Amino acid sequence: MPSIESDFYAAHARQYLRFVHDKVQSVYADSTHPDIASDSDMLKHLRGKIRPGSRGFDAGCGPGAPDVHEFWRHGFDIIGVDAEEHAIDLTKEMFPEIAPKVSVADLKEPLGYPEQVFDFVISKTVIQHLDPDSVKKVFLPEIARCLKLDGVLFNLFKTGTGVKTVYDADYGTDRTFQLYEPEEIVVMLDDLGLEVIPNTDDEPGGVITLVDPKPMEHCVIYARKVR
Numbered sequence: 219m220p221s222i223e224s225d226f227y228a229a230h231a232r233q234y235l236r237f238v239h240d241k242v243q244s245v246y247a248d249s250t251h252p253d254i255a256s257d258s259d260m261l262k263h264l265r266g267k268i269r270p271g272s273r274g275f276d277a278g279c280g281p282g283a284p285d286v287h288e289f290w291r292h293g294f295d296i297i298g299v300d301a302e303e304h305a306i307d308l309t310k311e312m313f314p315e316i317a318p319k320v321s322v323a324d325l326k327e328p329l330g331y332p333e334q335v336f337d338f339v340i341s342k343t344v345i346q347h348l349d350p351d352s353v354k355k356v357f358l359p360e361i362a363r364c365l366k367l368d369g370v371l372f373n374l375f376k377t378g379t380g381v382k383t384v385y386d387a388d389y390g391t392d393r394t395f396q397l398y399e400p401e402e403i404v405v406m407l408d409d410l411g412l413e414v415i416p417n418t419d420d421e422p423g424g425v426i427t428l429v430d431p432k433p434m435e436h437c438v439i440y441a442r443k444v445r
């Protein structure tokens with residue numbers, strides 16, 4: 219089965235890259251956590267939960283691989299994959315400094331990495347393109363397998379039930395996304411030995427919800443592999 223909206227990024231890769239660069243669509247409203255209102259906040263607080271220079275994997279890095287680039291600039295040893303070949307080609311063209319770090323792979327298939335190789339994994343607005351069966355039986359189990367004990371998964375996803383089509387004014391087109399309830403993701407993670415990192419005075423955690431400009435509800439979860 220192809221990914222949900224699998225043709226969108228081929229058609230809009232350059233525009234996506236420009237929007238990411240200009241931070242269009244990466245600022246949110248109604249966050250349940252005062253310190254998390256943008257993609258930058260989310261990634262800053264991921265860095266607050268991992269060791270400097272540690273090893274990461276960006277699952278579905280997107281055109282321009284913005285988060286691979288950001289973590290690489292901060293001195294992390296990070297790689298990224300995306301199913302869309304054009305997104306990877308464009309990343310290599312625009313950002314040759316991270317070209318060796320990005321490659322094509324389908325997250326509905328097992329990852330070709332050994333067990334426990336990554337200290338952290340980024341899954342940022344990616345499971346919205348994966349059907350629930352693939353997320354439950356392949357994607358999350360593979361992430362859990364490849365994370366080291368004590369490693370951290372950052373997962374940003376669209377919330378709700380079923381599939382939803384909305385008009386995206388920034389792209390001038392309808393878009394269709396797979397939604398997930400935060401509780402179902404928490405249960406799946408727990409079954410795989412990953413626990414939600416709780417909120418503390420020092421670092422945001424727990425189940426954080428917010429709304430993007432489309433508007434669509436999202437959830438942020440940081441989870442640690444504990445067993």
Ligand SMILES: C[S@@+](CC[C@H](N)C(=O)[O-])C[C@H]1O[C@@H](n2cnc3c(N)ncnc32)[C@H](O)[C@@H]1O
Binds near residue numbers: 284325
């Ligand atoms: C909304 S973009 C997010 C990109 C990036 N994580 C970011 O936050 O900017 C979703 C990305 O997931 C990729 N994707 C969708 N289905 C995929 C799959 N089955 N395997 C790998 N990547 C996939 C798309 O090609 C797209 O680049």
